[in-house]
Amino acid sequence: MKSVIRTAAGGPEVLQLVERPVPEPGRGEVRVRVHVSGVNPTDWRSRRRPLPPGVTEQVPHQDGAGVIDAVGPGVEPTRVGERVWIWEAAWQRPWGTAQQYTLVPDRHAVALPDHAPFHLGAALGIPALTAxxxxxxxxxxxxxxxxxxxxxxxxxxxxxxxxxxxxxxxxxxxxxxxxxxxxxxxxxxxxxxxxxxxxxxxxxxxxxxxxxxxxxxxxxxxxxxxxxxxxxxxxxxxxxxxxxxxxxxxxxxxxxxxxxxxxxxxxxxxxxxxxxTVPAAAKQQAVTDVAAAVDAGALRVGEEAGLALHRFPLERTADAHAALERGVVGRVLIDVP
Missing domain, CATH: 3.90.180.10 (Medium-chain alcohol dehydrogenases, catalytic domain)
Known part of the structure; x- marks a missing residue:
């Protein structure tokens, strides 16, 4: 699979597009075929910091959206085929959403209604939970x-x-x-x-x-x-x-x-x-409420909803980071092939 990684701290140039094996989900995890990845300011700020001890490479990005294509032990098999939005994929984990397949804990993949496009799902995550x-x-x-x-x-x-x-x-x-x-x-x-x-x-x-x-x-x-x-x-x-x-x-x-x-x-x-680091109960309530807002059509993206979208292909993830660092107004998204 195609994956963006970094092995060192630095500017956007440290991001590399590589081929990696498709991962297998562990207990309590789901594997998501990522369609769109979302970039946040914390993504480029963390990119400038050294990797955690014992970590040799990191796939960036907390937010994304796609389809669950496999589940690990302890997860309902009926989740396979479910459209989802992802939150905190890479927080204290090496697997972000800047790749074709990613692994996240089951509860970090939230059902995305059929009427909600993947670019909306990828734009939720950190901004919506913060708000x-x-x-x-x-x-x-x-x-x-x-x-x-x-x-x-x-x-x-x-x-x-x-x-x-x-x-x-x-x-x-x-x-x-x-x-x-x-x-x-x-x-x-x-x-x-x-x-x-x-x-x-x-x-x-x-x-x-x-x-x-x-x-x-x-x-x-x-x-x-x-x-x-x-x-x-x-x-x-x-x-x-x-x-x-x-x-x-x-x-x-x-x-x-x-x-x-x-x-x-x-x-x-x-x-x-x-x-x-928001308390777990408060964060789960946020996830529940944001999902309900999406289902009700109360959260939208695009110019008509006041949030300009800036979209880049996966191979231009470094350019996406550079745009966000420059202060582009709106939401920066990565289209994953």
Whole structure:
């Protein structure tokens, strides 16, 4: 089978296309014939770090979609032939989705409805699960996303044109929240609106605090934050009492300085979201809810859904990594032959 691997740390050039034997699933595993692989920022960041001790090669990418073609002991044989989307394929494992066949634990392959294309399935994974966690960590919240679970809440999504931002807008809207998104250009504003944001604020041309406070006089209840260091003052200024700022990203050298005296009266909570280490029960709830949203047609991809897709063939995986590192807006996908 064709497989992309790396044997060292470095730039996109360390990724190699090689031929490898088709693997056999072990106990509790399924083998997926991968149709589309999804690339995340954590994929290129981990590529720049040394391989774990004892690991000689790594197949990248956590997300993907395809068809189960074999199962290991302990897995229902009826799963063979099932269309699935994959999450966390390569987390603490050598098998990612940048290859024709991959192995994942049974529960990491989630049924994909017939109406959902493989490119949608490959675009879920890390962004959708991150967005779910950010929307469900507030005090007194339902801990799940479904129609009506966020009714009455106001959600601010920073960077609504990005992959996580897009998923957060769509999930929050599905759950009944009032959704505001901040963006940095008219093009990104159009994407955030296409995703379903009720209001969009361009922070480069508008006073973001004034605009958001006008839209949400009582403040916002949940902030899904992509740049906590840059936006801390803004988040404090627009937060409602008891609000949470759930941040999932930041530059390598970014520092978060919290204005203590401004945060205290509102009992403002700053919550980091690193999806790989989210508690198991919360992550399983996220998987369940995201699957339900897909089944209901509440999660979509493509320009019409506010998430541009950038597709590369497997042999150009290095180019896909380079594009994501440059900051291309949207979701980067690999079509696997």
């Amino acid at each position: 779910h966690r950010a929307l469900t960590v507030h005090d007194g919240g339902p801990g799940r996303i479904a129609p009506g679970t966020l009714r009455g809440a106001t959600v601010l999504v920073a960077g609504g044109a990005g992959a996580v931002g897009n998923a957060a807008v769509q999930l929050a809207r599905w759950a009944g929240a009032q959704v505001i998104s901040t963006v940095s250009s008219p093009t990104k504003a159009a994407l955030a609106r296409a995703a379903g944001a009720h209001q969009v604020v361009d922070y480069r041309t508008q006073d973001a605090v004034t605009e958001i406070r006008a839209l949400a006089p009582e403040g916002v209840d949940i902030v899904v934050e992509v740049a906590p260091g840059t936006n801390a003052a803004l988040d404090v200024a627009v937060a409602a009492p008891g609000a949470v700022v759930a941040y999932y990203s930041g530059g390598e050298d970014e520092r978060l300085t919290v204005p203590v005296l401004s945060s205290l009266p509102a009992n403002l909570r700053w919550q980091g979201v690193f999806v790989y």
